[in-house]
Amino acid sequence: MRYLIDNFAEIMGFTRTHLYLALVPLVFGLIIAIPVGALVRRVSWLRRITVTVASLSYTIPSLALFVIIPPLAGITTIDPLNVIIALTVYSTALLVIAVPTALDSVSSAVIDAADAVGFSSLRRTLTVDMPLAIPVFVSSLRVVVVTNIAMVSVGALIGVGGLGKLFTQGYQRDYPDEIIAGIIVTLALALIFDRLVYALGRWSTPWVRADARAAKAKGAAA
Numbered sequence: 334m335r336y337l338i339d340n341f342a343e344i345m346g347f348t349r350t351h352l353y354l355a356l357v358p359l360v361f362g363l364i365i366a367i368p369v370g371a372l373v374r375r376v377s378w379l380r381r382i383t384v385t386v387a388s389l390s391y392t393i394p395s396l397a398l399f400v401i402i403p404p405l406a407g408i409t410t411i412d413p414l415n416v417i418i419a420l421t422v423y424s425t426a427l428l429v430i431a432v433p434t435a436l437d438s439v440s441s442a443v444i445d446a447a448d449a450v451g452f453s454s455l456r457r458t459l460t461v462d463m464p465l466a467i468p469v470f471v472s473s474l475r476v477v478v479v480t481n482i483a484m485v486s487v488g489a490l491i492g493v494g495g496l497g498k499l500f501t502q503g504y505q506r507d508y509p510d511e512i513i514a515g516i517i518v519t520l521a522l523a524l525i526f527d528r529l530v531y532a533l534g535r536w537s538t539p540w541v542r543a544d545a546r547a548a549k550a551k552g553a554a555a
Contacts, residue, residue, distance in 0.1 A: 336510040337517065344499070348518060351495035354416050354488060355481040355522075361417075362424025362477065370432025371458055380433060387426040395419060395487045416488040416495075423484065424477050431473030435466035464538075471534030478530050479523045486519060496522075 337344060373380045398419040403410045406418060439462050447457040489497025499515030502508070 336514045340514070344496075344514065344518060347494060347496050347498055348522065350413075351482070351485050351497075351519075352522065354413060354485045354493070354495055355420070355478075358417050358420035358424050359478060359481055361421040362428050365421075365425045366428030366432055367463075370429050371436065371463070373429075374433040374436050384430055387429045390422055391426040393422075395423075395484060396490065398422065399488070399491050411492040413488075413493050415491065416485065416493045420481055420484060424481060427473065427477050427480070431470055431477075432466075435470035435473070436462050438469040439465045467534055467538050471530060474534075475527050475530045478526050482519065482523045482526060486515070 369383065373383045399410065399415055402408070402415050402418050403412070406414065408414050436458075443461060443465065444457070447461045452461065485495045486497030486500060488495055489501045496515045496519050499511050499518075503511030503515065
């Protein structure tokens with residue numbers, strides 16, 4: 334803790350960079366995965382291919398991606414864009430599997446009711462399926478957020494900033510306090526953003542809270 338206090342300004346700088354490198358790929362992953370996941374959901378063969386490709390993409394070691402991406406994207410290895418692209422690949426891989434799974438959780442009775450009142454497929458997906466799929470989707474989103482925050486640290490091995498620098502510098506200097514400080518701040522960030530995503534999911538699904546209160550009241554009455 335003494336190291337955290339004495340080097341607070343420097344650590345906050347690393348933290349801002351860390352969050353930028355973790356959250357920007359998450360946004361790109363959502364932009365790509367939500368429409369793709371919704372489109373492939375009802376086409377079984379396309380869904381299988383998408384899941385297979387996404388699963389294989391996620392198994393690629395991060396250091397291998399850091400080496401492959403620069404010549405393909407025309408950037409240097411130490412460019413922060415290298416880490417952003419790599420984490421976007423991982424984020425998209427996880428989310429493109431999560432989106433169809435979340436949509437599958439919507440009750441068939443609700444889907445039939447929406448179809449019966451004349452909702453088009455697109456309108457039903459946007460206004461019925463996706464809102465009702467939020468609770469299941471948020472569970473996967475929390476995993477992706479925490480994973481991104483953890484994986485950014487690997488970027489320090491190629492010279493890209495973030496809290497991972499505390500690990501590499503601490504190792505090079507044989508200074509455990511610096512490594513422990515990096516672990517503490519990384520864990521704190523993961524916990525904070527996990528709870529933020531959870532709270533956002535709860536806020537965006539008021540009907541879930543209402544159902545929980547109704548069930549609790551019914552149980553108390555019984």
